[in-house]
Amino acid sequence: MGLAVSLYSTVTFEPNQSKLTITDCPQRYQNADNLIYKAFVKACQFLNQPVPKVKISVDNQIPMSRGLGSSAFCIVAGLKGANAWFNEPLSQTQLLDLATEMEGHPDNVSPAIYGKLGVSFIDSDKNVQTVHFDVSDKLHFVAMIPNYAVSTEQARKILPTEMSYKDAIYQVSHAVALSKALEDGNLSLIKSAIIDRMHEPFRQQLIPDYQKAKNICENSHGVMYISGSGSTMMAITDNKASAQEIFEDIKKDFPDWEVLQLNVDNVGATVEVTQEVE
Numbered sequence: 001m002g003l004a005v006s007l008y009s010t011v012t013f014e015p016n017q018s019k020l021t022i023t024d025c026p027q028r029y030q031n032a033d034n035l036i037y038k039a040f041v042k043a044c045q046f047l048n049q050p051v052p053k054v055k056i057s058v059d060n061q062i063p064m065s066r067g068l069g070s071s072a073f074c075i076v077a078g079l080k081g082a083n084a085w086f087n088e089p090l091s092q093t094q095l096l097d098l099a100t101e102m103e104g105h106p107d108n109v110s111p112a113i114y115g116k117l118g119v120s121f122i123d124s125d126k127n128v129q130t131v132h133f134d135v136s137d138k139l140h141f142v143a144m145i146p147n148y149a150v151s152t153e154q155a156r157k158i159l160p161t162e163m164s165y166k167d168a169i170y171q172v173s174h175a176v177a178l179s180k181a182l183e184d185g186n187l188s189l190i191k192s193a194i195i196d197r198m199h200e201p202f203r204q205q206l207i208p209d210y211q212k213a214k215n216i217c218e219n220s221h222g223v224m225y226i227s228g229s230g231s232t233m234m235a236i237t238d239n240k241a242s243a244q245e246i247f248e249d250i251k252k253d254f255p256d257w258e259v260l261q262l263n264v265d266n267v268g269a270t271v272e273v274t275q276e277v278e
């Protein structure tokens with residue numbers, strides 16, 4: 001499951017004199033290994049088109065390795081950039097397939113492409129299946145982004161390799177009920193359905209401030225979950241005043257954290273063409 005929230009980065013693709021120029025991102029990503037460029041190249045190759053000389057500028061608002069899908073953003077941006085360059089030959093489904101192949105799973109790339117709450121899986125024919133839920137606009141989200149990263153690799157390693165039948169039943173029923181609770185904006189159902197046995201009990205060890213942040217959210221009648229593989233924790237409330245209270249309390253106790261009040265995005269990544277490529 002993945003939820004698209006209103007946190008946006010913008011990538012600009014322009015014709016260039018030399019093979020590749022990348023600006024406005026850390027020096028170590030200003031080369032052909034940049035994930036946005038790799039996705040751009042992947043789409044060109046899929047379309048049997050020569051890779052154009054391109055200048056890529058990044059206005060990045062999505063912090064890296066914080067569980068907010070920064071790698072999914074890069075992949076979707078690169079694929080959609082190339083698709084726009086060649087006048088949109090790829091369907092959303094083809095974009096999803098290519099993005100899933102690059103990210104390794106559809107959880108984050110589906111909401112990045114389609115917006116909303118996406119529930120996705122890879123079926124027995126290796127096709128990506130994804131369905132979407134409209135999330136109630138009664139719900140408010142507060143992203144609490146620690147000033148430390150959690151590597152996805154480490155967050156995967158800390159998980160057990162097996163789960164009991166009892167926990168699997170618990171988890172499946174809770175996940176399905178959670179989708180409906182988010183659609184209905186039913187906070188009391190969200191509170192019980194979101195209690196997870198699959199990753200939070202293990203991954204919270206990697207986030208030293210997990211319990212303190214959770215207490216702050218619960219004191220203001222909110223509920224909290226670990227976003228992606230962490231370190232970001234996301235609060236959900238059903239009123240603006242609670243969201244504001246959580247925002248202020250987290251800011252007070254963790255002045256070095258980035259705290260953002262967000263909504264659900266219902267649209268996914270968008271493209272604006274400002275210059276036709278000849």
Ligand SMILES: Nc1ncnc2c1ncn2[C@@H]1O[C@H](COP(=O)(O)OP(=O)(O)OP(=O)(O)O)[C@@H](O)[C@H]1O
Nearest residue numbers: 029035060064065066067068069070071152228229
């Ligand atoms: N602005 C960027 N420019 C270039 N590469 C980036 C950028 N943002 C993210 N990346 C790439 O994505 C990687 C981070 O992916 P990772 O899966 O560790 O974190 P995440 O996607 O933020 O977290 P999660 O998958 O839990 O939501 C970076 O190591 C880098 O390769």
Ligand SMILES: N[C@@H](CCO)C(=O)O
Nearest residue numbers: 107108152156228229
């Ligand atoms: N769903 C993934 C997100 C990280 O990409 C995980 O929790 O491992």
